[in-house]
Ligand SMILES: NC(=O)C1=CN([C@@H]2O[C@H](COP(=O)(O)OP(=O)(O)OC[C@H]3O[C@@H](n4cnc5c(N)ncnc54)[C@H](OP(=O)(O)O)[C@@H]3O)[C@@H](O)[C@H]2O)C=CC1
């Protein structure tokens with residue numbers, strides 16, 4: 001609260017929530033910001049950076065001109081300029097002019113992306129930055145070591161997903177050393193404006209990445225397969241795809257809003273001797289459950305490899 005006294009505009013825009021801690025969650029009662037005044041930078045301008053940008057701008061948490069973005073090819077940054085962001089091919093410049101810096105490159109690119117920044121003329125002004133890493137696999141200790149050349153650098157490791165773009169994201173985060181209460185307020189403001197988030201211990205972040213970080217891809221495959229099945233049985237593609245997506249969204253809402261066990265919800269659809277149980281039998285024969293569990297396990301193990309653990 002002491003820090004907020006110096007920032008009266010933030011006190012005016014605070015709401016207080018309490019999130020009940022659950023297994024694997026380390027959520028704390030904390031004041032919430034309804035707008036973020038800091039400059040937000042993205043090192044890397046790919047799919048995930050765009051999803052976060054669109055998600056927070058759509059919710060008016062920030063204005064587009066608060067955002068700075070860098071990546072190697074100026075032509076690729078035109079789309080960001082059109083959206084109102086400030087762009088550069090110089091990662092050091094974007095770090096200098098931003099308060100909060102998303103590290104949004106592919107994991108194997110990070111060393112190259114920050115390699116020469118220390119020697120750049122901008123380096124002296126890269127102080128007291130909050131770095132938000134969305135990189136799969138990279139441990140906080142490794143990131144803190146890589147960024148230790150920047151005075152006052154703090155790191156929060158996040159595992160987001162692309163549905164943040166449409167306000168339906170799902171992110172776990174884990175703060176590193178020296179992260180302040182105000183840093184956490186910024187992190188929560190960004191993540192809650194774009195979906196749900198929970199603070200977790202770092203040792204489960206790779207599991208989260210496998211389930212919800214990459215999970216949308218698994219679900220798109222399922223939607224496509226449902227749609228293909230509908231087409232095979234005579235539906236037109238456009239209708240089949242729309243019905244498949246709406247069905248997945250409806251089923252997800254039932255799980256989230258009825259509080260019923262998924263097994264019970266499944267039983268409520270399967271009539272005795274009916275149509276759905278005939279389809280369920282095929283899915284079980286195809287070992288769909290085991291395949292999905294294996295997919296999550298393989299993704300989590302790959303994240304361990306990417307992080308060199
Ligand atoms: N996609 C997802 O659903 C999720 C991704 N993540 C993580 O997010 C990170 C980014 O993934 P994603 O957005 O999918 O990847 P993308 O490939 O879409 O984006 C990476 C971006 O980094 C740019 N880039 C390449 N080299 C540099 C450099 N030296 N300096 C600055 N920028 C550079 C690329 O530019 P160019 O294309 O011109 O090479 C590209 O725009 C990854 O670490 C991933 O693990 C986490 C959760 C979900």
Ligand SMILES: O=C(O)[C@@H]1CCC=N1
Nearest residue numbers: 136209210213214215
């Ligand atoms: O596929 C990947 O490596 C990234 C991390 C989670 C989702 N996409």
